[in-house]
Amino acid sequence: MKGIFPSLSIVIALVLEVSCRNPDYTFDYAGENAIELQNLLKNYDDSVDLKRKSAEFIVINIAGHYYGVSSAVDAYRDLVVASKEPPTSSLMQQWWDSLRTDNHIEIKYDAEALSCRYLSDDIDGAVRVWLQTPWHQDISDDIFLDYVLPYRVKDEPPSCIGWRDSLYNRYHQIVEGVTDVKTAFGKVHRFLMDEFKIHDIGGFPYLLNAMDAGKMLQGRCINRCCYMVAVMRSLGIPASLDVIDSWANISTSGHSWVALVTDGGTYTVERDNIIARQYAPIDASIFSIKDTLEADFPLDVSFKKRVSTVWRNTYSWNTAMKDYDDPDADDDTKEKFRNPFIR
Numbered sequence: 001m002k003g004i005f006p007s008l009s010i011v012i013a014l015v016l017e018v019s020c021r022n023p024d025y026t027f028d029y030a031g032e033n034a035i036e037l038q039n040l041l042k043n044y045d046d047s048v049d050l051k052r053k054s055a056e057f058i059v060i061n062i063a064g065h066y067y068g069v070s071s072a073v074d075a076y077r078d079l080v081v082a083s084k085e086p087p088t089s090s091l092m093q094q095w096w097d098s099l100r101t102d103n104h105i106e107i108k109y110d111a112e113a114l115s116c117r118y119l120s121d122d123i124d125g126a127v128r129v130w131l132q133t134p135w136h137q138d139i140s141d142d143i144f145l146d147y148v149l150p151y152r153v154k155d156e157p158p159s160c161i162g163w164r165d166s167l168y169n170r171y172h173q174i175v176e177g178v179t180d181v182k183t184a185f186g187k188v189h190r191f192l193m194d195e196f197k198i199h200d201i202g203g204f205p206y207l208l209n210a211m212d213a214g215k216m217l218q219g220r221c222i223n224r225c226c227y228m229v230a231v232m233r234s235l236g237i238p239a240s241l242d243v244i245d246s247w248a249n250i251s252t253s254g255h256s257w258v259a260l261v262t263d264g265g266t267y268t269v270e271r272d273n274i275i276a277r278q279y280a281p282i283d284a285s286i287f288s289i290k291d292t293l294e295a296d297f298p299l300d301v302s303f304k305k306r307v308s309t310v311w312r313n314t315y316s317w318n319t320a321m322k323d324y325d326d327p328d329a330d331d332d333t334k335e336k337f338r339n340p341f342i343r
């Protein structure tokens with residue numbers, strides 16, 4: 001996806017303008033759409049509860065978030081949505097091959113594009129479900145704000161109004177009667193690992209929003225992870241997208257997975273388990289042994305991949321990242337370390 005969206009240095013330069021975390025700077029950044037963000041705060045003027053805090057969190061952190069649109073991407077999305085069954089990889093390849101030659105991406109920034117109605121609906125939905133969960137009293141507002149409230153996971157286009165309700169209605173029965181957040185996370189994780197298939201999607205290089213991804217239910221690892229995070233959040237389960245650029249001891253390919261985030265730490269789930277645990281192996285980190293070996297085989301042939309630096313995608317931006325300045329680092333490394341939306 002490199003080269004598709006603007007350089008992080010451009011985003012960083014924009015976001016640094018709001019580094020004092022003052023809504024007034026966000027309003028300047030939003031331009032003509034500032035009235036929508038101002039109205040969002042006015043909607044909760046009389047609130048001293050979580051909704052007011054949520055509106056302030058969104059407004060303060062919205063600057064710098066963006067997504068790409070084009071007629072080619074829209075046409076591809078329409079084909080996906082119109083499919084009665086999940087399309088095959090070869091069919092998706094045909095679709096994208098026929099569209100990609102006329103693909104001219106336009107960047108849209110959330111602060112300049114999202115309406116008060118959209119953000120209000122999303123805040124109300126997130127808070128309503130959160131306060132209904134049995135575990136919300138044991139988890140801080142800060143965790144809710146960063147890992148349940150956000151309407152986006154990465155740089156996918158925003159889903160339609162009501163996406164939380166749609167995903168909640170589709171999956172809430174999985175956690176019906178569950179009172180422990182680690183068990184809830186594990187049950188949803190296992191269900192989606194089976195439901196969302198890892199397949200080539202015909203070279204389509206962009207992320208679809210949660211509603212469109214839920215129609216397709218197949219894609220690369222990052223596609224499944226973004227969808228899983230959206231589903232978790234719709235159910236009031238604090239979830240993050242964690243990634244590595246490459247394994248530390250094999251290949252240069254990276255990996256992504258979904259983690260449960262609580263005040264007590266980070267939890268993950270092994271592939272065939274339903275209980276989230278700290279320090280559990282992440283999916284795809286263990287090679288399976290395909291051949292049966294003699295009982296007295298002298299070597300240990302089990303093999304575990306080791307992670308390198310783990311990056312966590314966040315909606316709020318990390319003020320510490322903007323100060324990174326290693327004179328010996330190359331430009332790609334500097335840009336990575338100065339990304340304000342990772343930790």
